[in-house]
Amino acid sequence: MSLNNQQTLPETIATDPELKYWVAMHRVYGIGPARFRQLLRHFGSIDVAWSAPFSALVAAGIGQENARSLEELRSQSDPDHEMETLERLGISALRFDSPGYPKSLAETYDPPPVLYFRGELPATEQNAVAVVGSRRCTAYGREMAKRISSGLVQSGVAVYSGLARGIDGTAHRAALEAGGRTVAVVGGGLDSIYPAEHEQMAREMVGTGGAVVSEYPVGVRPKPEHFPRRNRIISGLTRGVVVVEAVRKSGAMLTVKWALEQDREVFAVPGSALSVNSEGPNWLIQQGAKLTTSHLDVLDELSISPPAVKPADSKIEPAQGELGVDSLARKDNGIDIEYRVHEHLSSVGAPCHADEISRSTGIKVAEVTSALAVLGLKGLVDEVGPMTYLNRTASRSN
Numbered sequence: 001m002s003l004n005n006q007q008t009l010p011e012t013i014a015t016d017p018e019l020k021y022w023v024a025m026h027r028v029y030g031i032g033p034a035r036f037r038q039l040l041r042h043f044g045s046i047d048v049a050w051s052a053p054f055s056a057l058v059a060a061g062i063g064q065e066n067a068r069s070l071e072e073l074r075s076q077s078d079p080d081h082e083m084e085t086l087e088r089l090g091i092s093a094l095r096f097d098s099p100g101y102p103k104s105l106a107e108t109y110d111p112p113p114v115l116y117f118r119g120e121l122p123a124t125e126q127n128a129v130a131v132v133g134s135r136r137c138t139a140y141g142r143e144m145a146k147r148i149s150s151g152l153v154q155s156g157v158a159v160y161s162g163l164a165r166g167i168d169g170t171a172h173r174a175a176l177e178a179g180g181r182t183v184a185v186v187g188g189g190l191d192s193i194y195p196a197e198h199e200q201m202a203r204e205m206v207g208t209g210g211a212v213v214s215e216y217p218v219g220v221r222p223k224p225e226h227f228p229r230r231n232r233i234i235s236g237l238t239r240g241v242v243v244v245e246a247v248r249k250s251g252a253m254l255t256v257k258w259a260l261e262q263d264r265e266v267f268a269v270p271g272s273a274l275s276v277n278s279e280g281p282n283w284l285i286q287q288g289a290k291l292t293t294s295h296l297d298v299l300d301e302l303s304i305s306p307p308a309v310k311p312a313d314s315k316i317e318p319a320q321g322e323l324g325v326d327s328l329a330r331k332d333n334g335i336d337i338e339y340r341v342h343e344h345l346s347s348v349g350a351p352c353h354a355d356e357i358s359r360s361t362g363i364k365v366a367e368v369t370s371a372l373a374v375l376g377l378k379g380l381v382d383e384v385g386p387m388t389y390l391n392r393t394a395s396r397s398n
Helices: 011-015 019-025 033-043 046-051 054-059 064-076 079-089 139-154 167-177 196-207 226-236 251-261 276-286 295-301 337-348 354-361 365-377 392-397
Strands: 092-095 114-119 128-132 158-161 182-185 211-214 240-243 265-268 381-385 388-391
Touching: 019 046, 019 079, 019 092, 033 046, 054 064, 114 196, 128 139, 128 167, 128 226, 128 251, 139 158, 139 167, 139 295, 139 365, 158 167, 167 182, 167 196, 182 196, 182 226, 196 211, 226 251, 240 251, 240 276, 240 295, 251 265, 251 276, 265 276, 265 295, 337 354, 337 365, 337 388, 354 365, 354 388, 365 381, 365 388
Parallel strands: 128 158, 128 240, 158 182, 182 211, 240 265
Antiparallel strands: 092 114, 114 211, 381 388
């Protein structure tokens, strides 16, 4: 589906006469970042490479098949038309050697030769963090993604992710609802948003100071092989990556691989040893990743000072007792579910099954289990059997 959003394009589109050749060349199948740079070194500029004869292209070392692909595209395409298409769709483009290209990404290995985006993509973004995780996340994973993303943007940190279902979409939505800046990096051309149900969210991101970014030209449909490479851009544009939930072999863990290669910080949200979705983060913590239960852990590691919050500005009631949690993620119903669950366990003073807590409090089981998971991480409850919990104070007295 199309994400039409007309906007003022950056000055480079109008003033960079070579950009159109970069955009046109970028559509040649088989000419990726490495061959792009190879052509640039050999010919001195991409516009010269675009017009070069077949023999000269082969001599440049890109191979006969890629040279034929370039010749074929050149006979069917016009650089000026390519730029007209971008302008009509409201898409901006930057070549990797231009001043406006994001510096953090340009300094990584294998940056995209051309970057396409809608919205605002500054050349230097002081504080940006990626929040990524499983598409098939649990209620606990969604809860933690909400809390961390909301806290980050309220502290002036932009939240980046991949616009996928699950943790990615939750992180973007939480950032938007908290009034912050969020950026999505997608695995296809910007004329088609995937998944389609996130098209409206992408519009909101663009309209509120964020951006949607891709290395793929217009018309390129999302493919499974695009997403692993997309992840290097997510990590490359940020200072660190927070993994909320992920199996050991997943896209989120590939993002961590890129982050480590790019010398980025890695954060991991711990989870139940019984949950397959927590295998990745728990393993990362064992390997030395920063154990993360709050956005404050991220701010501390990156030496970012959280802003002072005036009492009059706060819409959230202060934490109660030793629980030490707020009702941020419960703003839809205005109830601090964790507090209620903890109070119930305290009053019972004996092991309780999650279903029993749900029946007694009237809280949905999914929300109860999410609250119990967070309470366990905070050291306030113990899991003493399958889905059975005991208040930590009562546990210590037994």
